[in-house]
Amino acid sequence: MSIAILMVTIKLLGEPRMSLSAPAMFVADSPGLDFLNSVATPVDAPLDWIADGEGLLAWLEQAQLVSTQVLQGMRKDAMPGELDRVAAQARDLREWFRGFVRAHKGKPLTSAVLDELAPLNRLLERDEGYELVIPETGTGHGLQLQAMRRWKSPESVLLPIGLAMARLVTEEDFSHVKACEGPACTLLFADHTRARNRRWCSMDLCGNRAKQAAHRHRHKALH
Template sequence: MNLDHVFVCGNPALDFAATLRARRSARFEMFATPDRLTAWYVESGIVDAVSPAEDADVEQAKAVREAVYRLVTGRRLGEAYDRAALTVLNNAARTSPAVPQLTPSGRWTQATPQEALSLVARHAVELLGGPDVPLLKECGNPECTRTYIDRSRGTRRQWCGMDSCGNKIKAAAYRARKKATPTTPN
């Protein structure tokens, strides 16, 4: 089942936080149902298979997602960590994660929703406690609220992704320039 999730942020925890889209305007919830959460875990590459999620798993995932978003945003802005968000994230990270297995066809990770969520939380802990913090940026598209890791030359990247936001902004700017430029008759 492909739900067109977008993975452009450079870290699974950041992509997870971006599953509530357009936070400042329309707010589009990617985890509307348990199967959408399950699909995200597999599509993200965190795990290869996950047992079916329940409504409670979705609520827990949303709580962790919001904690990750608050912590990443606070860290990016140089603010102190939100203590409640720290507790939510650390509790999820303490849960036993899924364990990869070696099979004749290669690496395989089967997980429960709780084990998959633990992996996401651990990615967030490693990110926020690691060297990539100075590279955290918010997308330059005013309607987008994704945070991404800017590893571009000179750290000049402006958008979470060209396909998801960059092309839209560039096309809109081009249309605005064309509209503002008077045309000359031939």
């Protein structure tokens, strides 16, 4: 996603409510953290990409966590208001996990936090995943295993989100999970830079704001 395009789109919208025409933000280098960043204040007004059921499905598609075909089926088969209720569950899940990440970022996770992750494990226990033998992708002519999932209800779209969260806590070094240093920014990211010195969610957003603020400060000091 182009941050510049996002900023222009939001300014043209001029509304605090997210429009589905505005692309979601994926700047965290981690799908689990990108989920937390599905609510943000990239310009002036707070924006929530999963404010309703359609927003949730659109975000899942942009995040490539659920296939377009599955999401189209969800739209077709869901009862009135059902997807909005799932989106409300997703928002509750997001804010619970935000509290966990903010409490533990900057230091390695240990098994001592396992009890805190009970809500995540309860979600993962709902999964009806399985694997199928399919033709090998690419130029090969052999066979491979592919993970599949039974999408029995709209609530099942929360499962790939849960898996992204689980991978964050098991595969990411929480020592490198950071919050953007922008004064009003709420975005989180995994610092994968070689020097581990990333400070901003994006140089196009908070990085440039910091440069402009520093320039104004120097100019004021000289005059």
